[in-house]
Amino acid sequence: MTLTKHVLILGAGFGGLASANLLRKSLPHEHQITVIDKSPYFMMGVINLWILSGTRTLDDSRVALNKLENKGVRFLNDEIISVDLSRNMVNTRSDQKLKYDYLILALGVELVPEQIKGFKDSGGFDLYDAEQIPKLREKILSLKSGRIAICIADIPYKCPPAPYEASLLINDILVTNGTRDSVDLDIYSPTPIALPVAGPKISQDVVNLLNKHNINFHPLHKLKRVNRELEFGNGNRMDYDVLICIPPHKIPVMVANSPGLLKEGENWINVDKFTLRTNYENVFAIGDVTEIKVNRYVAIPKAGIFAEAEAKVVSQQIIDEITNNNNKSQNPRFDGKGYCFMEIGNKNAGYIDADFYNETGPITKLESPSEESYHRKVDFERSRINEWLL
Ligand SMILES: Cc1cc2nc3c(=O)[nH]c(=O)nc-3n(C[C@H](O)[C@H](O)[C@H](O)COP(=O)(O)OP(=O)(O)OC[C@H]3O[C@@H](n4cnc5c(N)ncnc54)[C@H](O)[C@@H]3O)c2cc1C
Structure with a gap:
């Protein structure tokens, strides 16, 4: 019987890279850690906004995932086709069959802009597709007058403040370009308030901030179709010159192809809220x-x-089990706490603090924008890249 263990991590994004690093730091080297991703490089989503605002480029922001090998983590650049939970095995596009003792699914979401009728032929931009952002920036810079429409197609979507950040950064570009007075900027959301997950108070603060910069927020506008105009579920129609969409999100197809991972009626994987099992x-x-x-x-x-x-939390549980650390005082549990920096342009950012598991119900707070929070946001990205890959 072998005592060495194999931890297999599916997806080398935020969660996969954080797990691989934590596991490698604490697990003795006889235990193998493998990360699989279909992409050969990592880039944080937030960089899309910095490419838009012109402070970063795609080329200087992508980091090769094979750098994981320097840290003692095996990296496979391959597409995962399915997980066979009954045989503890993962199947890949290049026909590899990988056995695991522990499996971490960190596969993120699949973006499905094609679900928006007419979007593909509309010349619209997908804000969440980094490849499209350089062209979007050029388009905004060349626009002398007209209407820019930002549409949130559906919920849930990644990083709820990102569309609002994008609108404020576009406002900045237009002001610098001298075209702001002749360009309308509108955001359409299917939700009744700007940030349902942060509650009505922060949502109103965000709308006030948008209004201060003449950005119009249109709640309860679910995009139905793009057909020269934007057609919304509530019957309203709007014209546009530049269309930017946050596309619908869905579960990666391989999850649906892996019997048992998704229960009937579920759209995402359900886990224990404290242990992520x-x-x-x-x-x-x-x-x-x-x-x-x-x-x-x-x-x-x-x-x-x-x-x-x-x-x-997941890495610590695996480390404790493999190393027989029975020190229950650590008892790793996800506490539902997190934060984010909401960029508002002009190198300033607000700070949102969230405590979702608070006994009295979810608590969110928004701190006034500051240059310091902006710099903390820049550090947030840099420090993770340094720690995880360099
Ligand atoms: C514009 C924008 C701004 C953002 N800003 C912030 C921010 O400021 N703060 C913040 O906390 N979050 C932010 N986010 C959100 C953040 O990027 C995501 O929530 C985060 O990346 C999720 O991590 P994850 O590990 O779950 O998935 P991901 O990081 O998306 O990683 C999933 C990985 O799985 C891989 N994968 C999927 N399917 C397969 C398959 N079949 N085979 C092989 N590989 C596969 C993908 O290639 C991907 O690398 C932002 C996102 C965007 C788009």
Whole structure:
């Protein structure tokens, strides 16, 4: 009987990279850690906003995932086709069959812009597709007058403040370009308030901030179709010159192809809210691929900060089990806490602090924007890249 263990991590995004690093730091080297991702590089979502505002480029922001090998973590650049939970085995596109003792699913979401009727042929931009952002920036810079429409197609979507941040950064570009007075800027959301996950108070603060910069927020506008105009579910129609969408999100197709991972009627993987365990022994799921309901209306947001916090809890449980550390005082449990920096342009950012498991119900606070929070946001990205890959 072999005593060495194999921890297999599916997805080298926020959650996968945080897990791989924590595990490698604490597990003796006879235990193998493998990370699989179909992408050969990692880049944080937040960089999309910095490419938009012109402070970063795609080329200087992607980091090769094979750098994991320098840290003693095996990296496989391959597409995962399915998980066979009855045989503890993962199947890949290049026909590899990988056995695991522990499995961490950190697969994020699949973006499905094609679900918006007419969007593909509309010349619209997908804000969440980094490849499209350089062209979007050019388009905004060349626009002399007209209407820019930002549409949130559906919920849930990653990083709830990101569309609002994008609108404020576009406002900045237009002001610098001298075109702001002749360009309208509108945001359409299917939700009744700007940030349902942060509650009505912060949502109103965000709308006030948008209004201060002449950005119009249109709640309860679910995009139905793009057909020269934007057609909304409530019957309203709007014209546009530049269309930017936050596309619908869905569970990666391989999850649906893996019997047992998704229960009937579920759209995301359900896990224990404290331990991130699935119903299968030694199988965990973290980050955007999961849905952790806090109450009837609120779930843990799809954001890297939570994927990272969940990675810590899962890694510690695996380390404790493999090294027979029975020190229960550590008792790793996800506490539902997180934060984010909401960029508002002009190198300033607000700070949102969240405590989703508070006994009195979810608590969120927004600190006034400051240059310091902006710099903390920049550090947030840099420090993770340094720790995880360099
Ligand atoms: C514009 C924007 C701004 C954002 N800003 C912030 C922010 O400021 N703070 C914050 O906390 N979060 C932010 N986010 C959200 C954050 O990026 C995500 O929530 C986070 O990446 C989720 O981590 P994850 O590990 O669950 O999934 P991901 O980081 O998405 O990683 C999933 C990985 O799985 C891989 N994968 C999927 N399917 C397969 C398959 N079949 N085979 C092989 N590989 C596969 C993918 O290639 C991917 O690398 C932002 C997102 C965007 C788009």
